[in-house]
Structure formats: C-alpha cells, structure tokens
Amino acid sequence: MNTNVSPYEHPEVTVDLVIFTVNEQKLKALLVKRGEQPFAGIWSIPGGFLQTGESLEDAAIRVMQEKTGVKEIYLEQLYTFGKPDRDPRRRVITVTYFALIPWKNLIQPESKKVTDLAWLTVDELPELAFDHREILNYATNRLRTKASYSNIVYGLLPAHFRLSDLQKIYEIIIGRELDKRNFRKRMLATGLLEETGQKEIVGAHRPAMLYQFKKREFVLLD
Amino acid sequence: MNTNVSPYEHPEVTVDLVIFTVNEQKLKALLVKRGEQPFAGIWSIPGGFLQTGESLEDAAIRVMQEKTGVKEIYLEQLYTFGKPDRDPRRRVITVTYFALIPWKNLIQPESKKVTDLAWLTVDELPELAFDHREILNYATNRLRTKASYSNIVYGLLPAHFRLSDLQKIYEIIIGRELDKRNFRKRMLATGLLEETGQKEIVGAHRPAMLYQFKKREFVLLD
DNA sequence: CCAAAAGTGTTATTGATACACCCATGC
DNA sequence: GCATGGGTGTATCAATAACACTTTTGG
Numbered sequence: 059m060n061t062n063v064s065p066y067e068h069p070e071v072t073v074d075l076v077i078f079t080v081n082e083q084k085l086k087a088l089l090v091k092r093g094e095q096p097f098a099g100i101w102s103i104p105g106g107f108l109q110t111g112e113s114l115e116d117a118a119i120r121v122m123q124e125k126t127g128v129k130e131i132y133l134e135q136l137y138t139f140g141k142p143d144r145d146p147r148r149r150v151i152t153v154t155y156f157a158l159i160p161w162k163n164l165i166q167p168e169s170k171k172v173t174d175l176a177w178l179t180v181d182e183l184p185e186l187a188f189d190h191r192e193i194l195n196y197a198t199n200r201l202r203t204k205a206s207y208s209n210i211v212y213g214l215l216p217a218h219f220r221l222s223d224l225q226k227i228y229e230i231i232i233g234r235e236l237d238k239r240n241f242r243k244r245m246l247a248t249g250l251l252e253e254t255g256q257k258e259i260v261g262a263h264r265p266a267m268l269y270q271f272k273k274r275e276f277v278l279l280d
Numbered sequence: 281m282n283t284n285v286s287p288y289e290h291p292e293v294t295v296d297l298v299i300f301t302v303n304e305q306k307l308k309a310l311l312v313k314r315g316e317q318p319f320a321g322i323w324s325i326p327g328g329f330l331q332t333g334e335s336l337e338d339a340a341i342r343v344m345q346e347k348t349g350v351k352e353i354y355l356e357q358l359y360t361f362g363k364p365d366r367d368p369r370r371r372v373i374t375v376t377y378f379a380l381i382p383w384k385n386l387i388q389p390e391s392k393k394v395t396d397l398a399w400l401t402v403d404e405l406p407e408l409a410f411d412h413r414e415i416l417n418y419a420t421n422r423l424r425t426k427a428s429y430s431n432i433v434y435g436l437l438p439a440h441f442r443l444s445d446l447q448k449i450y451e452i453i454i455g456r457e458l459d460k461r462n463f464r465k466r467m468l469a470t471g472l473l474e475e476t477g478q479k480e481i482v483g484a485h486r487p488a489m490l491y492q493f494k495k496r497e498f499v500l501l502d
Numbered sequence: 503c504c505a506a507a508a509g510t511g512t513t514a515t516t517g518a519t520a521c522a523c524c525c526a527t528g529c
Numbered sequence: 530g531c532a533t534g535g536g537t538g539t540a541t542c543a544a545t546a547a548c549a550c551t552t553t554t555g556g
Contacts, residue, residue, distance in 0.1 A: 135359060151293055
C-alpha cells in the first residue's frame, strides 16, 4: 500500500495540555503567549507536535516538562478536538490532556522573567487562541466533576498538608464553602489519609497536624 | 512552511466505534471480521479513516450509518489510542467513540446474510484485532459507570417501553438484580419519564403501561 | 489577654434498602 | 382456575446536613 496516494488525509497531530494549579485562593491554568501568526500575542494552552515513535501520553509528559520542569504529576487524557477549521492554516487534530500540579512543587515560577508563560486565573481569562477556550472550559468542567466523586485533588496538594488546606482546595474547585466538621469527618472516613506525625508550626495559633495521602493515585469515592 | 520536511510525523487518523445494543438479555457489541492482513479473519470493531474536511464526530456518524443504517443514536467520544506500535504496519492514531442503539431500531440485522458483521456478547468475546480488546473494555467500563449516575440507558431503549424493560437493561449493564419497587420509585422520582397512555397488550398477564423519556438526551442524576 | 486558626459531637433530615401481596390478562 | 408478569407501601438503616464552643499558640 502506498500511503502517498491514500484517499484520506494525514492530519498533523498535536498534544495540548490544560495544566492547573491552585495559588492565591484561585484555580489557575498555565498559558503561553503566542509569538507567531496566527493569533500572535494571544494566549494559548501549551502543546506540541507528536514526535515519531512517541506515544500520546509521552508527548504530554514531554510538553509538561518543557513548560514546568515537573514530570511527576496527575495527568489524564481529556478529549480530542478535530474540527476541520480549528486551525486556519491546515488540518490539525489535537489530543488534549489535563494535568494538576501542586503550586509548591513549581520551582519559583515567578523568578525567571518570562513574559510569554503565565498562570492565569481560570475565571478571569482573556481571549484565547484557536479553540483553546473551549478546551479549557472542558477541562475545568472535568476537574469540577471529578473533584466531587474522587480524590483527584491530591494532584494539587504537596506531600504534606493541613486538613484546612485540603478543604480550601475543594472550596476553590467546587466554588462554595464547606462545613469544617462534616468535611473532616468525611475525609478521614475515606481512609485515604494518614497523619504524618509532624505539625505545622507557623502562625500565631494552634499548630495543625499535617496529613498525607496513603497513596498518591486516583481513587473513586463511595 | 513545507509540511513534507516537518520533523514530526503525520500519522493516519482513524475513527473506531464500539457500538452497543442489548438483545437476548445480553450486552452486545457490533464487530467486523477482517478480510485483510494483518489480523485477517479476526474480529475487530468497525471504523474508518478520517476524510478530508470531515469532523471527528461526522466520521463517527458516517461509520455508524455504513454499518448499521442508523444515525440517530447516542454517540460520545471515548478515548484516543495512539501507541506507536498499535498497528504493525504504520503509525495510526484512532479516536474512538462509543454508541448505543436500541435493538428494535435495527432493520432486521439478521435478515441480510452477512457473515463478516455480527453482534457478539461482550463478556464472551473471541480474540480481537489490534488493541481493540482494550478499546472495548474501556467502552464497557464507561457504559457501566455512566449507567449508574446518568440516564444514558435511554440510548438502548426504543421510544416506548415498559418499566420492566428499563429495569432489565439496567440489570444487564450493571450485572446484578434490582428490587422492583425501589427501582420504580427511584426512576419515577427522577421526573425524566412520562406515561404514554398506551399499554403493552401481548402476553397472558396484566398489560403494562408504556413509558417514554420526556427528553431523549443525556442527563446526570441526583 | 487577645487574635487566629485547630479541633471536636450530637441531632435532625434525607435517601437507600429490605421486603410480600394483590391485579389483570390469556389460555 | 392457573400461570404470568404488572403494580403497589411501609419500616429500618445509613448517610448527609446543620450547628457552637474549647484548645493551642504567638505576640
């Protein structure tokens, strides 16, 4: 079979990522300011072309590491977008992933003076390139939905954390306040958490016990 | 930009479908017996190449119609599989969809004597070509999970049905028997169903009220 | 001693489960 | 009149939601 005369298209395949973190009480996503046309100067989600011999997930991990320096993170495939006109130049299919990073695991992301890479608050976004707004909305919905029936938020927390940190993350993602006593009861009842024995020492108040997830992996609740 | 010298691959992109129905008290999937190498004579899920200018979903609908004659069905994107060696010949990315069809909507699928197209029981499958077993397992899990928190089973039922039909579909998908009274209570409490006013007349027993979904569209429960 | 976050139980309400008999029909 | 599936209610148990005060620390 000669693939050069096949009656169908060989589109370009990219892998694009919606990378979330939580910082300053907000859900944020990593965005890249485009340098080239089309959409020069417009923010876009990070991505790259699939390389020869590379699996989709490997490509996602590669892009992740290029942009954040981090590779051990929560990563899951999101959706594949392929409308014929989603890139004005040519046919591009994009397989999208969504990723979660604890803010503390980032290596001082503000220190290097990059102006083309930024963590923007998800509900205050400017115009995005291509169909990236649709992709980002899709990812945000997925995150909010999964937070309600899984332990997915572990991906946004450092190894050790206070229960109040955990509660705050949930509140930011689902967008409403939770009752402290009920929250703690429910979380401890899942059996997914354990005390570290250490206590958080800063602040003019009673120190908090630090907890960790017994396993840092995705689990459905109930 | 000359795409002929680009440093990345232009893989082939296919759309493959896992099409489910329920018949004879079993969950079944539509499979195609391959005529060509590789995997000649082995069952595979139906699919086809993405055509120029065609969206992914349009391609899925096209394949659907080619194989079943039906186009108005439940259809959702499942996952995109792209391991470099998933096709022994060349790089093929497949965007998979899963579809549901009510058995009654099929136009006598047994009448035309096709031997290369068959509805096979999902938990008694032979060897499948490529990574199609993995794809089918993924689809089956998705269906089972979604059945528990949505009205997705409407895709497997004809326009009018008895509550016992609905219950049977649930039991087949989730794999255990349900209490009749509790099931009816819960289903009617969702507010998604309405009586048609008609009754089912066949059988040496009391006729059953026929129901329909108020809207034949995906809704989350609770 | 004051401010600030940590930590802790009980009650009320709601939803889920378990369970058995009568009804309408065809033969 | 008997076999077959259709149709109905109540009581128990489990999960969720509402709600306020004491503890420990730093300054």
